[in-house]
Amino acid sequence: MAEPIRHDKTARQLRLLSDALDSGRLGPVRRLVNTLSPAEIGNLLESLPPGKRTVVWGLVDPEDDGEVLVHVGDEVREGLIADMDQDELVAAASDLDIDDLADLVEDLPDTVIDEVLKSMDRENRERLEQVLSYDEDSAGRLMNPDVVTVRADTTIDVVLRYLRLRGELPDHTDHLYVVSKRHQYLGRIALQALLTHEAGTPINQLLDDEQPAIDVNESSSEVARQFSDHDWISAPVVDDNNILLGRITIDDVVDIIREQAEHQVLSAAGLDEDEDLFSPVWRAMRRRLVWLSINLCTAFLAASVVGQFAATIDKLVALAVLMPIVAGMGGNAGTQVLALMVRGLALGQVGASNIKPLLWKEARVALLNGLVLGAVLGLIVLAWFHSVGLSLVIFVALTCNLVLAAVAGVLVPVTLKRAGYDPALASSIFLTTVTDVMGFFTFLGLATVVLLR
Amino acid sequence: MAEPIRHDKTARQLRLLSDALDSGRLGPVRRLVNTLSPAEIGNLLESLPPGKRTVVWGLVDPEDDGEVLVHVGDEVREGLIADMDQDELVAAASDLDIDDLADLVEDLPDTVIDEVLKSMDRENRERLEQVLSYDEDSAGRLMNPDVVTVRADTTIDVVLRYLRLRGELPDHTDHLYVVSKRHQYLGRIALQALLTHEAGTPINQLLDDEQPAIDVNESSSEVARQFSDHDWISAPVVDDNNILLGRITIDDVVDIIREQAEHQVLSAAGLDEDEDLFSPVWRAMRRRLVWLSINLCTAFLAASVVGQFAATIDKLVALAVLMPIVAGMGGNAGTQVLALMVRGLALGQVGASNIKPLLWKEARVALLNGLVLGAVLGLIVLAWFHSVGLSLVIFVALTCNLVLAAVAGVLVPVTLKRAGYDPALASSIFLTTVTDVMGFFTFLGLATVVLLR
Numbered sequence: 001m002a003e004p005i006r007h008d009k010t011a012r013q014l015r016l017l018s019d020a021l022d023s024g025r026l027g028p029v030r031r032l033v034n035t036l037s038p039a040e041i042g043n044l045l046e047s048l049p050p051g052k053r054t055v056v057w058g059l060v061d062p063e064d065d066g067e068v069l070v071h072v073g074d075e076v077r078e079g080l081i082a083d084m085d086q087d088e089l090v091a092a093a094s095d096l097d098i099d100d101l102a103d104l105v106e107d108l109p110d111t112v113i114d115e116v117l118k119s120m121d122r123e124n125r126e127r128l129e130q131v132l133s134y135d136e137d138s139a140g141r142l143m144n145p146d147v148v149t150v151r152a153d154t155t156i157d158v159v160l161r162y163l164r165l166r167g168e169l170p171d172h173t174d175h176l177y178v179v180s181k182r183h184q185y186l187g188r189i190a191l192q193a194l195l196t197h198e199a200g201t202p203i204n205q206l207l208d209d210e211q212p213a214i215d216v217n218e219s220s221s222e223v224a225r226q227f228s229d230h231d232w233i234s235a236p237v238v239d240d241n242n243i244l245l246g247r248i249t250i251d252d253v254v255d256i257i258r259e260q261a262e263h264q265v266l267s268a269a270g271l272d273e274d275e276d277l278f279s280p281v282w283r284a285m286r287r288r289l290v291w292l293s294i295n296l297c298t299a300f301l302a303a304s305v306v307g308q309f310a311a312t313i314d315k316l317v318a319l320a321v322l323m324p325i326v327a328g329m330g331g332n333a334g335t336q337v338l339a340l341m342v343r344g345l346a347l348g349q350v351g352a353s354n355i356k357p358l359l360w361k362e363a364r365v366a367l368l369n370g371l372v373l374g375a376v377l378g379l380i381v382l383a384w385f386h387s388v389g390l391s392l393v394i395f396v397a398l399t400c401n402l403v404l405a406a407v408a409g410v411l412v413p414v415t416l417k418r419a420g421y422d423p424a425l426a427s428s429i430f431l432t433t434v435t436d437v438m439g440f441f442t443f444l445g446l447a448t449v450v451l452l453r
Numbered sequence: 454m455a456e457p458i459r460h461d462k463t464a465r466q467l468r469l470l471s472d473a474l475d476s477g478r479l480g481p482v483r484r485l486v487n488t489l490s491p492a493e494i495g496n497l498l499e500s501l502p503p504g505k506r507t508v509v510w511g512l513v514d515p516e517d518d519g520e521v522l523v524h525v526g527d528e529v530r531e532g533l534i535a536d537m538d539q540d541e542l543v544a545a546a547s548d549l550d551i552d553d554l555a556d557l558v559e560d561l562p563d564t565v566i567d568e569v570l571k572s573m574d575r576e577n578r579e580r581l582e583q584v585l586s587y588d589e590d591s592a593g594r595l596m597n598p599d600v601v602t603v604r605a606d607t608t609i610d611v612v613l614r615y616l617r618l619r620g621e622l623p624d625h626t627d628h629l630y631v632v633s634k635r636h637q638y639l640g641r642i643a644l645q646a647l648l649t650h651e652a653g654t655p656i657n658q659l660l661d662d663e664q665p666a667i668d669v670n671e672s673s674s675e676v677a678r679q680f681s682d683h684d685w686i687s688a689p690v691v692d693d694n695n696i697l698l699g700r701i702t703i704d705d706v707v708d709i710i711r712e713q714a715e716h717q718v719l720s721a722a723g724l725d726e727d728e729d730l731f732s733p734v735w736r737a738m739r740r741r742l743v744w745l746s747i748n749l750c751t752a753f754l755a756a757s758v759v760g761q762f763a764a765t766i767d768k769l770v771a772l773a774v775l776m777p778i779v780a781g782m783g784g785n786a787g788t789q790v791l792a793l794m795v796r797g798l799a800l801g802q803v804g805a806s807n808i809k810p811l812l813w814k815e816a817r818v819a820l821l822n823g824l825v826l827g828a829v830l831g832l833i834v835l836a837w838f839h840s841v842g843l844s845l846v847i848f849v850a851l852t853c854n855l856v857l858a859a860v861a862g863v864l865v866p867v868t869l870k871r872a873g874y875d876p877a878l879a880s881s882i883f884l885t886t887v888t889d890v891m892g893f894f895t896f897l898g899l900a901t902v903v904l905l906r
Contacts, residue, residue, distance in 0.1 A: 018806035039682040047802035049810040163648045172686060173645060174627060191644045192626060195616045228711065229492040231704035233625060233686055250703050251684035254710065258681065261714030262796055268721075269792035277797050281814060285821045288789055292826055295785045299778040300833070306774045313766070313773045320766045320773035321759045324889070325752040327777065332748045336741055339722035343715055344730050349500035353471035357502040361734060368738045373745055380753070436777070 013040075014047055021052050030059040038067030046076050049278050054083055065092035069107075070100045074274035077107055090115040098124065099144040099252065102131040130245070139223050140216040142256075143237040143246030146170045149179045152186060152207060157199040159189075172249040174233045178207055185213050185236050185244040213238040216245055220256050225348075227253040264346065267425040270294075294429060302327070302436035309444035312452055318385050319447055322394055325377065327439030330401035333369065334431045337362050337409025342424050345417055359410050366406035370399030389451045397443035401435060404442075408434040466493075467500055474505050483512040491520030499529050502731050507536055518545035522560075523553045527727035530560055543568040550624075551577065552597040552705065555584040583698070592671040595709075596690040596699030599623045602632045603656060605639060610652040612642075625702040627686045631660055638666050638689050638697040666691040669698055673709050678801075680706040717799065720878040723747075747882060755780070755889035762897035765905055771838050772900055775847055778830065780892030783854035786822065787884045790815050790862025795877050798870055812863050819859035823852030842904050850896035854888060857895075861887040 013032070020028045033041060033056060041060055045053050045068070057080055060068060065084070069077055069092060081089065089112045093101060105113060105128075117125055127145040134140025148169055150159050159176070163169070175188040187209030197206060213236040214223060227235065227250060234249045262273040270291030279287075306313070306323070313319050341358075344350035350358065378395035382388065412430045413423035466485070473481045486494060486509060494513055498506050498521070510533055513521060518537070522530055522545060534542065542565045546554060558566060558581075570578055580598040587593025601622055603612050612629070616622070628641040640662030650659060666689040667676060680688065680703060687702045715726040723744030732740075759766070759776070766772050794811075797803035803811065831848035835841065865883045866876035 014801065014804050015806050037682050039684075043682070043800060043802060046800075047797070047804075047807060049807060049814075160648060164651060167649055169645045169649065171684070172627075174625075174686070191648060192622045195613060195644060195647060196620055196622065198617060228704075228707050229490050229496070231492075231624070231707075233627070233703065250686065250707070251681075254681050254703075254707065257707065257710055257714070261710070261717065264714065264718050265721075265796055266792050268718075269789045271789060271792055275793065277793060277802060277811065278814060281817045281821065284814070284818045288786070288818065289822055289825060291789065292782065292786055292822060293829075295782060296778070296826060296830065299781050302781075303774050303778050306777065310770045310774060314770045317763045317767045317773075320770075320776075321756050321763060323773075324759065324777060324780065324893075325749070325756050328752045328755075328885075328889070329745065329748060333741070333745055336722045336724060336744065339719050339724055340728065340730060343718055344500070347496060347499075348467065349496060349730060351467050351500075353468050354500060354502060358730065361502075361731060361737070364734045365737045365741065368734065369742055369745060372742060373749060376746075377749065432781075436781070440777075 014044060017044065017056070018052070021055065026055070026059060029056065033059055034061050034064075038064045039071045041068045042071035042076075045080065046072055046277060050079070050280075053079070053278070057083055062088065062091060063095065066095045066100070066104070069104055070096065073276060074107070075276040075279060077104075079276070081107055081109075086112055086115070090119065094119055097144055098127050098131055098146065099142060099246075101128060102141060105132065134216060137220045138216065139214045139218040139220065139237050139248060140245070142220055142223060142248045142252050143216070144170065144249070145246040147177055147236070147244065147247045148173060149177050149183075149244065150189065150203060152178050152180075152204040154203050155199070156194055156197055156201045156203065156206075159194060159203060160199070172234055172251060175208075177236050177244055177247070178203065179244050183244055184242045185238045188236065211235065213242070213244075214248060215240075221260065223248060224253050224256045224260070228257070260346075264342065264424045267422060268342075268428055270425070270429075298429060298433040298436075301433060302440060305437050305440045306444065309440075309448060312444055312448045315452060316390075316447065318387075318390060319444060322381065322390075323440055323443050326394065326397050326401055326443040327436045329373065329398060330405040330435030330439045331432045333366060333402045334405030334409040334435050335428065337366075337406050338413060338427055338431055341410060341413045342427065345413055345423050350414065355410065355414060359407065362406040362410055363403055366402045367399065370402035373402070374398040387451075390447070393446045393450050394443065397439070397446055400442045401439045404438045405431070405435045467497060470497065470509070471501075471505070474508065479508070479512060482509065486512055487514050487517075491517045492524045494521045495524035495529075498533065499525055499730060503532070503733075506532070506731070510536055515541065515544060516548065519547075519549045519553070519557070522557055523549065526729060527560070528729040528732060530557075532729070534560055534562075539565055539568070543572065547572055550597055551580050551584055551599065552595060552699075554581060555594055558585065587669060590673045591669065592667045592673065592676050592690050592701060593669040593698070595673055595676060595701045595705050596669070597623065597702070598699040600630055600689070600697065600700045601626060602630045602636075602697065603642065605631050605633075605657040605660060607656050608652070609647055609650055609654045609656065609659075612647060612656060613652070625687055625704060628661075630689050630697055630700070631656065632697050636697055637695045638691050641689065664688065666695070666697075667701060668693075674713065676701060677706050677709045677713070681710070713799075717795065717877045720875060721795075721881055723878070723882075751882060751886040751889075754886060755893060758890050758893045759897065762893075762901060765897055765901045768905055769843075769900065771840075771843060772897060775834065775843075776893055776896050779847065779850050779854055779896040780889045782826065782851060783858040783888030783892045784885045786819060786855045787858030787862040787888050788881065790819075790859050791866060791880055791884055794863060794866045795880065798866055798876050803867065808863065808867060812860065815859040815863055816856055819855045820852065823855035826855070827851040840904075843900070846899045846903050847896065850892070850899055853895045854892045857891045858884070858888045 017029060017032055020032060041064060045057060048056060069080060089108060093104060093108060093116045131141060175190050177188050178186045180186055187207040189203060189206050193206040216237050216239050234247050236244055237246045237248060238244055259273055266273050341350060374395040377398055378391040381394050382391040408431050413427045416426055417423045470482060470485055473485060494517060498510060501509060522533060542561060546557060546561065546569045584594060628643050630641050631639045633639055640660040641664065642656060642659050646659040669690050669692050687700050689697055690699045690701060691697055712726055719726050794803060827848040830851055831844040834847050835844040861884050866880045869879055870876045
């Protein structure tokens with residue numbers, strides 16, 4: 001079983017830093033912070049309450065400012081940007097690669113963007129504009145236009161001479177791309193191949209044209225899937241005419257995979273992955289209020305079902321004691337099915353072709369569990385309230401509610417997805433509404449019919 | 454906002470495949486399956502019900518068998534292995550890299566392991582035994598012992614001659630490692646550097662000794678953090694004496710990050726990330742029964758609180774109608790705090806040093822939401838039941854329960870983690886027990902004191 005990510009080192013750094021901050025000596029804090037990578041500094045800043053966050057942010061080496069901003073959530077980023085003056089922002093933005101800058105640019109004040117654009121050469125300005133013209137969640141926004149291309153009609157020694165002249169290659173370059181005269185993507189050459197073949201080998205003998213290029217409009221989640229299914233380090237990005245536009249590297253894909261994981265965990269509670277741990281109270285409150293208000297409405301729906309049976313409860317108060325058990329167990333059983341389905345939908349493993357066998361499997365699992373747990377519950381109720389009728393009613397009601405919960409657990413996320421909604425976000429509200437309403441209805445309804453004839 | 458991973462291509466392939474299977478013509482199925490990468494085939498197999506899964510597994514190109522087995526969850530893997538005869542298993546295992554073989558070996562029958570070991574040369578057998586001697590969740594199990602090393606006292610042209618003699622490099626080789634005579638790790642040389650510098654350049658001029666090597670006993674989650682915080686493609690693994698043992702590559706790290714993400718989503722519902730979507734009914738039932746039984750016990754705890762107030766409910770049935778609202782809203786509000794905390798703990802952002810400000814922030818957010826929602830709820834209750842007393846009681850009870858839920862949402866996961874338990878797994882049960890028990894207690898208790906004096 002995989003352990004959850006346990007960042008004990010980060011927690012240790014956080015404690016050290018916090019002690020140093022509390023002692024008021026900023027020298028050690030500065031030294032400590034600047035031994036960290038920008039991603040680690042970002043993580044650390046996110047874990048600090050607002051006051052300390054501002055202090056530590058002021059101590060970060062200005063050279064790292066840009067990279068740190070790229071690595072924090074939107075909400076934290078906003079706060080950090082607000083703490084910087086224009087010159088600092090321009091300097092931070094100017095240090096970044098085009099793809100990172102594109103990620104940041106929307107959060108920067110217009111005056112800063114103007115300054116940054118002015119400081120860039122024409123080629124880079126055009127590249128940035130091109131990257132920004134694509135959808136936020138597309139391959140076009142993830143790509144870096146800085147690629148090394150070679151022509152097919154040459155040999156290794158010519159390429160090596162060119163590379164030595166060129167000097168440093170972009171980060172994470174594992175392949176050179178081979179393009180036609182019109183800059184169409186033809187295939188790639190592994191750096192490895194250049195090193196392990198004789199200098200006279202023609203490039204087109206080493207050409208690997210098996211890896212398909214990524215379409216610039218492909219969604220970022222599909223890009224992430226392809227990288228992880230094919231173990232890519234980098235991949236070329238092309239337009240509709242197969243013109244090479246840039247390349248995507250695994251480090252950005254890892255960030256996407258992390259974000260998607262956080263999204264799944266947080267959206268089940270109606271939250272956003274960009275939520276700051278230390279959001280201002282008013283902002284956090286307003287955001288949660290929306291979710292809780294929806295929950296209040298669905299709670300009323302369930303309460304109104306109970307209200308229909310007020311006369312029954314009035315005659316047999318044991319029903320009020322037991323009804324939360326029936327509703328709650330349905331909710332828990334349904335949540336299990338839901339978790340499996342949300343994962344399956346996220347991995348593309350659940351679709352029209354296997355809903356029926358899934359539904360059938362889950363209904364049988366729920367029926368068996370319902371019979372076992374219903375029998376246990378029935379026996380306990382018999383011992384507690386000495387009523388065979390009540391015991392039978394809760395047995396049947398629990399069994400029915402577990403089966404219904406399983407059916408809802410399968411169908412709710414699938415239906416939401418088909419309707420274009422995010423199943424990770426809205427499923428749990430719908431599911432618990434179903435299990436509460438049906439739990440109260442079957443239990444109190446059966447009791448009314450069976451016990452109060 | 455990041456979209457959840459939407460694998461529409463996978464879903465489309467699944468539909469195509471399913472149609473082809475239903476039509477009974479296996480030729481097109483075979484062709485379709487064998488255009489996919491092993492990871493994609495694994496994903497597809499996981500999405501198929503048992504019967505179809507067996508058919509498709511039989512059509513997979515035997516060359517891919519080993520890689521496919523590495524890419525599926527433990528439970529699915531068990532089933533696939535059961536479908537293979539000994540020769541097939543030996544062939545599949547023999548195709549694998551050492552690190553992948555180590556991952557698979559525990560699921561293979563002993564006779565197969567013997568055959569595989571016999572078919573290996575001594576060097577590889579020793580390497581496998583070494584990898585298997587490390588903890589399952591450690592760097593030692595993730596590493597591949599197949600590394601290319603060079604000595605510092607040489608020049609680029611010597612290294613290039615050696616590489617051309619050697620031929621192909623291991624997958625994802627972006628650096629060569631420089632070792633001492635005693636095989637101690639000294640640093641690394643980027644392939645890029647070999648290509649962009651003159652042939653006569655001494656290797657020790659290109660040596661990068663800044664990236665720390667990974668300790669072989671480091672946990673896999675810490676390895677994942679380091680890769681993602683430092684944008685590494687590969688990293689050297691050393692023992693306590695700094696002897697180079699192997700290297701870890703980003704593709705295995707991506708798999709860990711995915712597993713951890715699945716673990717967080719599924720363990721919140723008491724499930725395991727290795728659970729098969731199509732587990733046999735009996736197995737799935739037994740596993741879920743454990744979780745639901747724990748939930749049944751906590752539900753009884755909440756019911757017994759309600760039972761204490763049976764006399765009060767008997768006099769005022771409206772309490773039975775309204776009590777699930779107070780308890781349920783507490784559960785929802787607490788779940789929001791919990792989700793933020795579980796993420797924060799997973800990222801190492803929450804620790805002793807910031808619990809107090811977090812608690813203070815969440816308590817204030819909850820108090821504000823409690824006052825707003827409590828007032829709304831109070832007014833609705835006033836209109837519904839025409840009782841000022843009842844309206845005031847529910848206002849106070851909801852506000853109290855939301856604040857308590859926030860406190861529990863912060864403290865429960867932190868306490869569980871400190872006690873050595875996985876906060877993603879057990880927190881939600883504890884939390885909803887608190888919010889149910891306290892919700893019923895404050896609401897019914899207040900009602901008893903205020904309304905039935």
